[in-house]
Amino acid sequence: MEVGFLGLGIMGKAMSMNLLKNGFKVTVWNRTLSKCDELVEHGASVCESPAEVIKKCKYTIAMLSDPCAALSVVFDKGGVLEQICEGKGYIDMSTVDAETSLKINEAITGKGGRFVEGPVSGSKKPAEDGQLIILAAGDKALFEESIPAFDVLGKRSFYLGQVGNGAKMKLIVNMIMGSMMNAFSEGLVLADKSGLSSDTLLDILDLGAMTNPMFKGKGPSMNKSSYPPAFPLKHQQKDMRLALALGDENAVSMPVAAAANEAFKKARSLGLGDLDFSAVIEAVKFSRE
Ligand SMILES: NC(=O)C1=CN([C@@H]2O[C@H](COP(=O)(O)OP(=O)(O)OC[C@H]3O[C@@H](n4cnc5c(N)ncnc54)[C@H](OP(=O)(O)O)[C@@H]3O)[C@@H](O)[C@H]2O)C=CC1
Numbered sequence: 192m193e194v195g196f197l198g199l200g201i202m203g204k205a206m207s208m209n210l211l212k213n214g215f216k217v218t219v220w221n222r223t224l225s226k227c228d229e230l231v232e233h234g235a236s237v238c239e240s241p242a243e244v245i246k247k248c249k250y251t252i253a254m255l256s257d258p259c260a261a262l263s264v265v266f267d268k269g270g271v272l273e274q275i276c277e278g279k280g281y282i283d284m285s286t287v288d289a290e291t292s293l294k295i296n297e298a299i300t301g302k303g304g305r306f307v308e309g310p311v312s313g314s315k316k317p318a319e320d321g322q323l324i325i326l327a328a329g330d331k332a333l334f335e336e337s338i339p340a341f342d343v344l345g346k347r348s349f350y351l352g353q354v355g356n357g358a359k360m361k362l363i364v365n366m367i368m369g370s371m372m373n374a375f376s377e378g379l380v381l382a383d384k385s386g387l388s389s390d391t392l393l394d395i396l397d398l399g400a401m402t403n404p405m406f407k408g409k410g411p412s413m414n415k416s417s418y419p420p421a422f423p424l425k426h427q428q429k430d431m432r433l434a435l436a437l438g439d440e441n442a443v444s445m446p447v448a449a450a451a452n453e454a455f456k457k458a459r460s461l462g463l464g465d466l467d468f469s470a471v472i473e474a475v476k477f478s479r480e
């Protein structure tokens with residue numbers, strides 16, 4: 192199977208590398224073209240615009256930072272829309288809001304193409320290991336044709352129905368995750384300020400009902416104030432913002448998520464946006480100093 196891949200950030204690089212390693216022919220494009228070099232060394236072809244990739248490949252996957260990037264890659268000069276046509280499929284795995292996904296779907300299908308949104312749960316390591324959870328929605332036949340690629344990228348693919356449902360489900364998952372990360376950060380800081388060992392707190396949490404891979408994976412480095420970016424904090428804040436907008440639309444009161452969003456915004460204002468989202472603990476420390 193030959194696929195195009197647009198966007199070689201933390202996730203896109205790992206995902207496209209995985210496809211290459213599993214025998215897919217991959218043609219890549221990234222806004223900063225130099226980021227394609229490593230993929231080319233592993234056998235990928237490179238194109239100079241999203242439109243060129245679409246022209247070359249029957250199926251193209253995108254993994255871009257946010258709604259603005261996702262829209263730009265489709266609608267701008269040299270974008271996806273210039274070459275999408277009947278017989279071609281576009282699969283956007285970026286985390287965006289339903290409105291963005293619907294706009295892209297309308298434009299793609301208006302030109303005879305097919306569209307699936309497929310945001311993912313799981314971060315850099317699951318992306319490297321092909322262990323993502325894919326939350327797909329949209330054209331059912333395209334979803335089914337994408338299964339060989341999804342099976343390489345992920346451990347489970349959900350088909351959630353109409354376009355927008357994948358985006359909404361992803362935002363809800365990340366809203367919960369961002370709120371959990373804030374409660375966790377407050378607990379670690381409170382343990383420390385109370386004269387307790389935050390490492391012992393991790394051991395205790397790990398033995399009880401709250402044990403989870405996120406606390407287990409991020410806790411030890413948070414206790415060392417180390418935040419190598421797996422999931423950049425700026426993207427987590429974008430997801431909180433979009434999830435809160437979904438809450439507004441549906442009149443769902445979400446004070447916990449709103450407070451978590453404030454902490455992520457504070458962390459961004461402290462210049463921590465490019466670090467891992469666990470760096471939000473620095474905003475918690477800051478507010479108590
Ligand atoms: N990291 C993670 O753990 C996870 C991330 N996600 C989601 O996946 C998506 C990608 O995340 P991640 O790889 O971490 O992000 P990165 O910030 O590492 O990469 C972002 C990508 O988007 C591209 N981009 C940004 N703006 C534009 C633009 N205006 N036009 C074209 N390309 C643009 C960047 O290009 P350039 O290199 O030129 O800057 C880069 O390829 C996001 O939506 C994120 O929320 C989902 C699950 C997990």
Ligand SMILES: O=CCCC(=O)O
Binds near residue numbers: 311312
């Ligand atoms: O969107 C990012 C999700 C990160 C994760 O699921 O660990």
